[in-house]
Amino acid sequence: MKRAAMSTSRFLRRFWRGLREWCGDAAYETYLRSKSTRSGSHRTLTPAEFYVEQLNRRYSRPNRCC
Amino acid sequence: MKRIFSITAWIAVAVLGAGALGSIALHRGEPLNATWFVVAAVCCYLVAYRLYSAFVAAKILALDDTRATPSERHDDGRDFVPTNKWVLFGHHFAAIAGPGPLVGPTLAAQFGYLPGTLWLIAGAAFAGCVQDFVILFCSIRRDGKSVGQMAREEVSERGGFIAQLAVLAIMTILLAVIGLVVVNALKSSPWATFTLAMTVPIALLLGLYLRFVRPGRVLEASVMGVSLVLFVVVAGQWVADSPSWARAFTLTGVALAFVIIAYGFAASALPVWLLLAPRDYLSAFIKAGAIFSLAAGILFVRPQVLMPPLTRFIDGTGPVFAGKIFPFCFITIACGAISGFHSLISSGTTPKMILRESHARFIGFGAMLLESFVGVMAMVAACAMPPGVYFAINSPPSIVGVSGRAAASTISSWGYPLQAQTMTDLAHKVGEITLWNRAGGAPSLAVGMAQIFSGTIGGERLLSIWYHFAIMFEALFILTVLDAGTRVGRFMIQDLGGRVWKPFGRTGWMPGILLSSAVIVALWGYFLYQGVVDPLGGINSLWPLFGISNQLLAAVALVVATTILMKMGRLRWIWVTLLPMAWLVTITMTASYQKIFDANPRIGFLAYAKVLAVQIAAGKIPAEQIAETHRLIFNQRLDAAVTGVLAAMILVLILEALVHWYAILSCRKESVLHESPYIATRWAANFSGVAHGDD
Numbered sequence: 001m002k003r004a005a006m007s008t009s010r011f012l013r014r015f016w017r018g019l020r021e022w023c024g025d026a027a028y029e030t031y032l033r034s035k036s037t038r039s040g041s042h043r044t045l046t047p048a049e050f051y052v053e054q055l056n057r058r059y060s061r062p063n064r065c066c
Numbered sequence: 067m068k069r070i071f072s073i074t075a076w077i078a079v080a081v082l083g084a085g086a087l088g089s090i091a092l093h094r095g096e097p098l099n100a101t102w103f104v105v106a107a108v109c110c111y112l113v114a115y116r117l118y119s120a121f122v123a124a125k126i127l128a129l130d131d132t133r134a135t136p137s138e139r140h141d142d143g144r145d146f147v148p149t150n151k152w153v154l155f156g157h158h159f160a161a162i163a164g165p166g167p168l169v170g171p172t173l174a175a176q177f178g179y180l181p182g183t184l185w186l187i188a189g190a191a192f193a194g195c196v197q198d199f200v201i202l203f204c205s206i207r208r209d210g211k212s213v214g215q216m217a218r219e220e221v222s223e224r225g226g227f228i229a230q231l232a233v234l235a236i237m238t239i240l241l242a243v244i245g246l247v248v249v250n251a252l253k254s255s256p257w258a259t260f261t262l263a264m265t266v267p268i269a270l271l272l273g274l275y276l277r278f279v280r281p282g283r284v285l286e287a288s289v290m291g292v293s294l295v296l297f298v299v300v301a302g303q304w305v306a307d308s309p310s311w312a313r314a315f316t317l318t319g320v321a322l323a324f325v326i327i328a329y330g331f332a333a334s335a336l337p338v339w340l341l342l343a344p345r346d347y348l349s350a351f352i353k354a355g356a357i358f359s360l361a362a363g364i365l366f367v368r369p370q371v372l373m374p375p376l377t378r379f380i381d382g383t384g385p386v387f388a389g390k391i392f393p394f395c396f397i398t399i400a401c402g403a404i405s406g407f408h409s410l411i412s413s414g415t416t417p418k419m420i421l422r423e424s425h426a427r428f429i430g431f432g433a434m435l436l437e438s439f440v441g442v443m444a445m446v447a448a449c450a451m452p453p454g455v456y457f458a459i460n461s462p463p464s465i466v467g468v469s470g471r472a473a474a475s476t477i478s479s480w481g482y483p484l485q486a487q488t489m490t491d492l493a494h495k496v497g498e499i500t501l502w503n504r505a506g507g508a509p510s511l512a513v514g515m516a517q518i519f520s521g522t523i524g525g526e527r528l529l530s531i532w533y534h535f536a537i538m539f540e541a542l543f544i545l546t547v548l549d550a551g552t553r554v555g556r557f558m559i560q561d562l563g564g565r566v567w568k569p570f571g572r573t574g575w576m577p578g579i580l581l582s583s584a585v586i587v588a589l590w591g592y593f594l595y596q597g598v599v600d601p602l603g604g605i606n607s608l609w610p611l612f613g614i615s616n617q618l619l620a621a622v623a624l625v626v627a628t629t630i631l632m633k634m635g636r637l638r639w640i641w642v643t644l645l646p647m648a649w650l651v652t653i654t655m656t657a658s659y660q661k662i663f664d665a666n667p668r669i670g671f672l673a674y675a676k677v678l679a680v681q682i683a684a685g686k687i688p689a690e691q692i693a694e695t696h697r698l699i700f701n702q703r704l705d706a707a708v709t710g711v712l713a714a715m716i717l718v719l720i721l722e723a724l725v726h727w728y729a730i731l732s733c734r735k736e737s738v739l740h741e742s743p744y745i746a747t748r749w750a751a752n753f754s755g756v757a758h759g760d761d
Contacts, residue, residue, distance in 0.1 A: 021149070021755075022156040023350065025285040034143025048281040054144060055343045060557050060573070061212075062233070062410040064346070064550040066166040066240050066401055066616065 027054060076116060083109025087187075090375070091180060097370035100446045103179075104364060107187055107442045111435040114191035119431040122196065126631065126639045127203045129423040134745040136210045136418050146210075149419040150755035151428055157419070159433040160350050161411045162198070163357070165244055165508075165544045166401025166616075167441035172507035172514075173609060174398045175448040175456065176386040180375035181395045182445050189396070189403025190438030193646035197404055197620060198412045199430035200627040200643060205413035206420055207741045213413040217626050219740045220633065221726055228719045229622045230558075235712060236407060236615040237555045238586075241330070242593030243608040244544045249322045249598055250506035250605075251537050254499050256315035257302035257530075258537045259322070263315070264298040265348065265542055266329070272344035284347055291348045292355075295542070299535050306497060316499075319598040326548070327591040333549030334556045334583040342549050349546040356539040360443050360515060367521035373449035373456065378480060385461035386505060387606045388668035389660065393653035397613030402441025404646065406619025408434065421755060422747075447514030448507075454484030455492065455501075459510040462603035463503050473502060497530030505603040508544075512536035555586035596701045599694075602668065607705050610661055614712050617654045621647055621716055625723045632730055633739045651716060658713035662706045671706035675699045 020026040028047050031037055031054075037044055045053060086106035090098065123129050140146035149157070174182040205211055211219075214233065218226025252259045272291045276282065305311045317325065333342050382390040387398065401407070412430060420426060448456060457477045458466070466473040470486035477484045493501045496516060501509060516532035524532070557573065559582040564571015570578045597604030624647035631640055664670035667677045678699050681687050687695050729735035 018150060018153050018156070020285060021153045022160075023284045023288060023347065025283065027284075028282050030147055031143035034147065035141040037143050046281075048277065051276065051282040052337075052339055055338045057144065058415075059338045059342055059550060059553055061414055062237075062407070062551075062554050063161055063415060064164060064547045065162045065407045065411055066164045066236075066244070066405065066547060066612075 024054075027051075076113070079109050080113050083113060090183060093375065097372050100364055100369050100371055100450065103183060103371070103442055103446050107183075107439055110187045110191065111439065114195070115431060115435060118191060119195065119199065119427050122199060122431075122642060123424070123427045126636050126642060127200065127426075129203070129426060131422045131424050132746055133423060134747045134749075135206055135420050135422060136742075137420060138747060138749060139742075139745060140209070140418075145415075146418045148421050148749075148753075148755050151421060151425040153755070154416065154419050154421075154425070155429050155433055158411065158416045158429050159436055160353065161415065162401075162405070162408050162433060163353065163437050163440060164401065164407075164547050165247065165540060166405060166407075167437050168444040168511055168540065169244075169247055169507035170399040170402055170609075170613075171441045171445040172448040172511045173386050173460070173605065174395050175373055175445060176377060176379050176384040176460070177391055177395055178376040178380070179371055179373050179445060179449045181380070181391050182399055183442060185395055185399055186402050186438050186441045186445065189399070190434055190441075193620075193649065194402075194404035194408070194438065195431040195434040196642055196646060197406075197623050197627065198408050198434045199426060200631075201409045201623050202412040202417055202420075202426045202430035203423070204627060204630050205417035206423060206426060209742050210418040211413065213409045213623050213626055216413065216630070216740075217622060220626060220629050222722055225622070225625065225719060225722050225726075228715050228722075229619075229626075232406070232615065232619045232622055232712075232715060233410065234555070234558055235708075235715075236612075236619050237551055237558070238589045239593060239608065239612045239615050239708075240407070241548050241551050241555070241590035242597060243605075243612045244548055245323065245326050245330075245590065245594040246597040246604050246608055247506040247508050248326060248541050248544050248548075249319050249594070250504050251508035251512070251541055252317070252322055253319045253504075254316055255537075256312040257306040257497050257534050258541070259315040259317055260305040260311075261295075261298050261302040261534060261538045262541045262545070264301075265295055265345065265538075265545075266341070268294045268298070269341055269345040269348060272347065273340040276344060277339045287344070288347045288351050291344065292351050295348060295352065295538065296535075299538050300531060302534055303497060303530065320595070323591075323594050323598045326545075327587055327594065329545070330548055330552040330591070331583050331587045334552040334587065335579055338553070342553060345542075346546050346550065349543040352539050353543045356515075356536070357440055357443075360447065360518065361439075363515075363518040363522045364443055364446055367518050369446070369450040369518060369521070371446065371449045372451065373453050377453070382666075382669070385457060385465045386603075387609060388666065389610070389657075393657040393660070394610065396653045397610050397617065397657045399441065400613045400616040400620075402438050402444075404617070404620050404650070406616050406621070406623055409619065409623035421749075421753070444511060447511055447518060449514075450517065451510070451514050452482070452484070452488075454478065454482040455488065455513070456510055457482055458484055458489050459501050459503075459513065460505050460507070461503065462505055462601070462606075464601045464603075470502060495526060495529050496533035498533070503603075505605045507605075508537065508540045512540065552583070552586055552590070555589075556582045559585050596704075600698070600701070602674075606668065607661075607671065607702075610657060611705060611709060611712075614654055614657055614661070614709060617650050618712050618716050621650045621654065622719060624650065625719060629723065629726065629730075630739070632727060633737045637731075651720060654716055655713060658709050658716075661709050662713075671702040671709070675702035675706075678702070 086102050089102050137146045137148040171182050214229040217229040272287045276287050380391050454477050466476040474484045474486040515536040519532040520529045597608045624643050627643040667674040730737045
């Protein structure tokens, strides 16, 4: 019973993390953890700057199909 | 022991799939249960994935997990982001699944359920999945380069230029045709028009929230947005019930076309965070929810498929669009079986986020199988309604007659019994003024979905809510494709214009933004307008044009894939991409020829133009309609010219490829593969992505 509860909780945690990652909610956290940000070679963007920059990049190439 | 069990299980899946497919193909007489479609499709997909994709991955591509992918080499947290394979599968599927796999099968249902279903399953397994998978692999090996860049490097400069033109052509025609689908879904429907109009202020609200209040908090904003959208679906009923409000939201096709054109311009020129992106978030959640609900609904309700396996319209006289099964079934169902547009996604964002090469099989091949399944579900939803109702919704008045009684009599004479009162009652039940002449696929799919949903929850009482939910779902994500596509088209126009006059190419220069937005909107807006005023319904001419341009892009992608396989020394297995390419070229060229030169005016553009010209010369056209008829003649000739240009591009590309392949095979030209150099991965075997908690 305890094992089932633990595996359910692990599954839900993973699902939640995946959902945040899928919809872009975790994009800024991912950016902060990326290799190039941690290397400190560029100024780290604020959440608002990163959000706008990321959208401008994403919607300048085909990203939605027919 | 385990191996024996595995082999036995796979044989059982294959036998079950073959049995279900046999039932679908050979069943005659009584209506067939939709469960057979689900079983046949799922078993075929499982076998295709287990055997064919494994064969392509191991024998042809030789996927190598010891090799660092672009996301590892360039990890910048922006474009190159190592992403968990399930999350990336979701990303990739959300990007490739547009209105195509829903609308195409719905239109192709006029041939009966069989041709479309077989093409959806076989086309996906042997062509669409292979294209997506191989192009994804090629792009991974080239640092995420686009299919156009790969065509330039691996085939020739001219091949790359054709790819660029093909993308612009497909973008223009795609945006026009999906705009037409929305117009036909919303015209004379105050409820649906109000609901969709309200999604604009909701998206603006979300945009401001995400930009200034809680930057980047997409999930909470989307929950708010989706709740508001569901509320306006219900509120639309109050608008439809109020005479003054209903009048304000009851628009003609032409008025709706201009509203959509203005919307496309605004979405392209406004900052992306304000309207386009928040709308995309809303659409992604509603799309995922609606597709999942449709699958669950079909399994729960298990509807009877009332459409026969083959209708009398296999002879090419179909009212929805004219033309025989070959080649028009394969042009009409593009997405869902094979779509060239997918190659842009497979060589766009996905290769930059993939964690390991072996994931390409699951993401490239697997996501396309799922898209094909969406197409099969759309086919089931369209075929679950009485055929008479299907043809009543999708046929233009110029073919079935203007009055309900005349239309019902024409449709009944085809062998699909229909009473005019049935359509009046159905329109009343779904909260619409009329369901006659709503070609485009969206309303008939919405009726099918609403019947399935209401069979699960709410019964007939909620039929109108479910219908408008389905219309909102289709229109919302069609408009998402339309605004995102217009913006990308704007960048392409700026890129091309920047070569002539440098300032025009600057993406932040406001006059350049406004002018390029106006150019791309004018391009697709013209085709949309011509479709709306076309007496044959617009879909008859625009959807085949869209199919041809989409398959042209698929041919470009498969030429690139074949060339790369040849250079990799996989000559023995070249048929894997060569056969789908040859098939696509055959159907595209046949369809292009027929659309231009066929003597039947409902098929051939030039024949239709000639008929109209003869009618004017004979004085059969009233004086007040002569100018309009001249415009119609011009449009037919324009469509013929566009089709001719697309066909010429395919021919040039094939000739270019043949010359190039001959030079490689005869060793007249050195075979240079433009892959990134091998770098060994540093990630541990269990690494599953930075954001996933492993770093």
